[in-house]
Amino acid sequence: MTAVQTRVAELMGTVASVRAVGEPLDPQAASEAIDDCLRELSELEARFSTYRTDSEVSKLRRGELAPGEASPLLAEVASACEVWSRRTGGRFSAWFGGEFDPTGFVKGWAVERAARHHLAPLCERPGVIAVGISVGGDLQLFRAPDQEWRWRIGISDPRRPGSLLATLELGHGAVATSGLAERGTHLVDPRSGRAAASVLSATVVADGLARADVWATAACIAGADDLSWIGGAETRSGLLVAADGRIRSWAGTAELVAAEGATSPD
Template identity: 40%
Template sequence: MSDTPRGLRHVEHVMGTVFSFDIRDPRTPAIGAALREAVAWLHHVDAEYSPYRPDSAVSRLARGETRPADCSREVRDVLALCEGAARVSGGWFSHRPGGGLDPSGLVKGWSIEHASRILDDAGARNTCVNGGGDLRLRGEAAPGRPWSVGIAHPLRPGALCAVVTGRDLAVATSGTAERGAHIVDPHTGAPAPGPASVTLTGPGLTLTDAYATAAFAMGDLARDWVASLDGYEAFAVLSDGIAWRTPGFPGTRVPQRDRRADGIALDVPLRESCR
């Protein structure tokens, strides 16, 4: 945790990735306490929902040692959110890939959304919470200036493919550049071919994250599907470098000749960064 001229920043390693908190409000005791609470919350989520921890609630459910009815209300709510995302996406989002139980396609966005809310409740109105490239933005980067988010180019390491600007916005990207073919086509059980990457924006990160996973899995169907969703927009880069966007996507494409968008500072080595 460190004070900066612009507020308060913190980087936390949890859930197998890096989370960063960028708070642009002056530090107060309440905001400092809320940041510690938000970090503790992320570790709680990792302990309860990681499919890689044998003692997590998700792992116990997957092994049949417990039933959903035996779980906490929080766990049941997460499973209900996953089922809702599956319905809205026509089954392209699934928290049971390959027949197992893994809600991580929704849980990371859900955990970031809640962490952002903890800060907001404490009076931090201008914040960026970034978890492995999925971001929840609130307020402004500076008075009168919206946040700018650089989206990493999936085919050109070190370059950006788009810059998203906005206030009170969620941004989530799904792709194969960093983790390989980890998204499963729930209809076949095989790795989804998908585009090189797809970025979604929306009003909250819980569903924006889940819908980005679904959009990647559905491939060519994603553009029309996202366009049919109220409040969500998308930008995708295909494997041949061609890009598409829905009409209301709140960002601009970066010309491929540019290695980095002018003025975008990559504050920490994550897939996306905010300024």
């Protein structure tokens, strides 16, 4: 009989949910892996949060810590942010406003890192079918190599709270969503300093959550009229909803929907 173990915790200013599925499922092994994953996420949050005065990032921002004194993890994140700024053509930046703020990258990176360290190995144990984690609706999912299990994921319609725009079935990989629906106009184009408001939501599917998260944000910054970036993004697929109601989607490097005025059925 299929068994499911679920754990929910408050992390990173939102809710984290971990689910392990097995037939059978070793409850102790699953519990230990989930504990370790959530513990690492808590430690990463303590190190990188811009809301905690005692975090390493906050100390760096206040000048209490010199860049050369940063931990290897902070140096790794700063280096990755530089790389992603180049890859996105400046649509993502951790230095907009003059201070280092890796928030737009570090959540996806941290969730993927902790999940690969502690959850992915569960899929190598006998009987385990799949395991995944959701943090604030962003997902990193794994499946045992010999299984056909598929996660069924709902994509919210930002124009109709509580409604689904589409559903996605995914065996393994990551899904991230960015936009205005949950937090209002909070995204700023680092290239111009202007608010990005032409995309209500952008959902991106990729192999890892760090990549999916960065490109979901970059898609919102690029705007509803610009999908030129998908050619070099190495994402699997994605969908965005424009403020004017248009829906654009892609798979790999090919756009699937680009019709003027296209909307989902009422």
